[in-house]
Amino acid sequence: MRELIDKYKGQGFKMTPQRLAILKYLEGNTSHPTAEDIYKDIRKTYPTVSFATVYNTIETLCKRGDVMEVTIDPGRKHFDPNPAPHHHIICTSCNTIGDVFVDYSSALNLPESIRREYAVSGNHVDFYGICKACRGRKHDLKKT
Amino acid sequence: MRELIDKYKGQGFKMTPQRLAILKYLEGNTSHPTAEDIYKDIRKTYPTVSFATVYNTIETLCKRGDVMEVTIDPGRKHFDPNPAPHHHIICTSCNTIGDVFVDYSSALNLPESIRREYAVSGNHVDFYGICKACRGRKHDLKKT
DNA sequence: TATTATAATAGAATCGTTCTAAGTTGAATG
DNA sequence: CATTCAACTTAGAACGATTCTATTATAATA
Numbered sequence: 001m002r003e004l005i006d007k008y009k010g011q012g013f014k015m016t017p018q019r020l021a022i023l024k025y026l027e028g029n030t031s032h033p034t035a036e037d038i039y040k041d042i043r044k045t046y047p048t049v050s051f052a053t054v055y056n057t058i059e060t061l062c063k064r065g066d067v068m069e070v071t072i073d074p075g076r077k078h079f080d081p082n083p084a085p086h087h088h089i090i091c092t093s094c095n096t097i098g099d100v101f102v103d104y105s106s107a108l109n110l111p112e113s114i115r116r117e118y119a120v121s122g123n124h125v126d127f128y129g130i131c132k133a134c135r136g137r138k139h140d141l142k143k144t
Numbered sequence: 145m146r147e148l149i150d151k152y153k154g155q156g157f158k159m160t161p162q163r164l165a166i167l168k169y170l171e172g173n174t175s176h177p178t179a180e181d182i183y184k185d186i187r188k189t190y191p192t193v194s195f196a197t198v199y200n201t202i203e204t205l206c207k208r209g210d211v212m213e214v215t216i217d218p219g220r221k222h223f224d225p226n227p228a229p230h231h232h233i234i235c236t237s238c239n240t241i242g243d244v245f246v247d248y249s250s251a252l253n254l255p256e257s258i259r260r261e262y263a264v265s266g267n268h269v270d271f272y273g274i275c276k277a278c279r280g281r282k283h284d285l286k287k288t
Numbered sequence: 289t290a291t292t293a294t295a296a297t298a299g300a301a302t303c304g305t306t307c308t309a310a311g312t313t314g315a316a317t318g
Numbered sequence: 319c320a321t322t323c324a325a326c327t328t329a330g331a332a333c334g335a336t337t338c339t340a341t342t343a344t345a346a347t348a
Binding site: 101 | 233245
């Protein structure tokens with residue numbers, strides 16, 4: 001807790017109870033939550049919290065580089081509190097998202113034609129598969 | 145034109161003028177248009193076309209496997225009429241999307257820990273960079 | 289502890305997308 | 319050809335995620 005508070009102390013980040021709750025929820029969280037996931041959790045402690053607070057706080061954290069937006073789900077944004085570059089694997093049955101910590105930069109050679117057109121700055125890989133839990137299930141159980 | 149009509153003849157795909165216009169717009173199109181891009185173009189010929197028709201037709205084409213949904217832009221869906229597996233490169237300045245026709249499957253080795261958890265079925269790489277046109281510009285010109 | 293810039297809140301607004309209900313039409317059939 | 323009807327088109331309503339607005343509250347600071 002103290003570490004979290006210290007991390008954000010100073011330079012115009014006003015620490016409020018709501019923000020602290022969001023930071024605590026996100027710290028070490030590998031579930032790639034949506035704004036709604038965060039909202040629902042914070043509401044347990046702060047029943048009057050608004051979506052605006054969740055979105056505003058996420059936006060601030062994204063600008064600080066502490067949270068990354070994950071564009072995988074066509075329906076809504078997911079957020080990843082791990083700012084270290086990494087990749088994702090999505091279960092095509094239940095839609096849960098896992099992390100892949102491998103640097104593929106040297107493996108992802110681009111053809112000359114592309115390198116002529118673009119000054120390439122980064123890459124991100126999405127893997128698709130079926131997770132263990134889903135393989136052990138008869139019917140798909142999409143996470144809503 | 146004839147080829148297009150023949151391609152879709154039979155098995156319950158009713159060819160309408162609007163659908164033909166959408167198919168013509170999409171054929172060989174590498175611009176990764178949004179529903180709105182398609183709508184605006186079709187409206188030039190069919191001013192009363194509705195978004196529902198665009199979305200319905202895209203959905204039908206996606207189900208047939210002739211069009212792929214591209215989940216790169218957090219704000220809206222883009223569509224790719226090239227169903228062959230390939231990757232994308234996004235200009236972080238103007239947001240335009242290019243194609244990368246390289247099969248990286250053998251280069252994208254997953255760690256044992258992931259392979260234990262997932263039956264992996266596919267992958268997709270997003271590259272990021274600045275396109276030539278944007279490098280020749282002083283200020284960013286985001287495509288809206 | 290007074291000040292003030294920043295944040296929280298409720299609710300309205302917006303945007304992309306999906307749904308609905310009614311009217312229309314392509315194409316299969318006689 | 320004319321008939322039939324499932325499939326399509328349409329306008330507009332509905333929806334869900336996100337953003338905005340106006341007001342009130344509060345953390346940080348001096």
